[in-house]
Amino acid sequence: MLKPSLQLKLGQSLTMTPQLQQAIRLLQLPILDLNAQIQEALEENIMLEMEDLPDVPSTSADSTAEVEAIRADELWQSRSTERIQDGGWNGEGRPMSEYADESGQTLRDHLLWQLEMEHFEPRQVLIGEAIVDSINDDGYLEAGIEEILDCLDEDPPVTEKEVEKTLTKVQRLDPIGVGARSLSECIILQLSQLDWKTPGLQLAIEIAGDHLDLVATRDYGELRRGLRTSEDDLHDALALIRGCNPRPGLAVSPAGAEYVIPDVFVRNVDNRWQVEISPTGVPRLSV
Known part of the structure; x- marks a missing residue:
């Protein structure tokens, strides 16, 4: 027969x-x-507010000089590496003759300055400004001819032929290849600036116009059979194509560096490693 009873037990448990x-x-x-979580909490709860960040400890002159020396050495090493590259196409080194402009000038400002300096008629300057406004940071024309015409309100109306003629003049500005509407056109514009007696130039222009997909997949056998050319001629043509810059606009206004904020600092102090949480970027909340 069951009887009711009381039992006392002691135990430990972790409750989440x-x-x-x-x-x-x-x-x-x-x-x-x-930071994203904290910002979301600040937007949802009006009773929360962010405190000022703590002051970052100042560094001594010796440590600052050491950091600057390390940065200068790293910059020199990176520049030395950048001087031997192929414009972003392959890993075969070649000396670079052009370097990115670090003056802070944008591609748009650079092109507008050339519109004023070159032999553009007043009407062509207005059309050229509309074209420049449609060029992205890589140097490619994003808008079509019809879209550019819609942006122009001149009397008499601007014709499609005028836009095409002005675009041709814009494509001759620095950097070479700017204003192209496709990668193929960008490469052809750069190749067209070379001496026509350059070995493999005609073949390179033909490849850039119709066979860039085979170059991307490295299907050189199919490319050689389709063009009915020798391996040496194909090698010369591909070398010219690889020497072109697929993003000419970045030569004027390179992309800004993105710095990584560390979560912690690890320092060797008196032969002992110390870990410190970085105070930068860690906001404090108060109610």
Whole structure:
């Protein structure tokens, strides 16, 4: 027969409360994701506000000089590596004759300056400005002829032939290849600036016009059979194509460097490694 009874037991257990679960999840987040979570919390809860970031400890003159020396050495090494490259096409080294402009001038400013300096008629300058406004940072024309015509309100109306003629003059500006509507046209514009007696030039222009897909897949056998050319002639033509810059606009306005903010600093102090949490980018909240 069953009888009711009371029993007393002692034990330990870990209860994952919502607060503990949230703390564990936040501890695993990197700084960028943590900042995103904090920003979301600030937008949802009007009672929260962000405190000022703590001042970053100042470094001594010796340590600053050491950091600057390291940066200068790294910059020299990177420049030396960039001087021997192929414009982004393959890994075969060649000396570079052009370097990116670090003056801070944008591609648009560079092209507009040339519109004023070159022999453009006043009407062509207006058309050229509309064309330049449609060129992206890589140097490619994103808008079509019809879209450019819609942006122009002149009397008498601008014709399609005038836009094509002005675009041809814009494509002769620096950097060579700017204003192209496709990668094929960009390469052909750059190849057209070479001496016509250059070995493999005619073949290179033909490949750039119709067979870039085979170059991308490295199907050189099919390319040689389709063009009915020798291996040496094909090699010369491909070398000319690889020497072109697929993004000519970046030679004037290169993409800005993106710096990574570390989560922690590891320093060797008195032969002992110390780990410090980076105070940069870690906001503090208060209620």
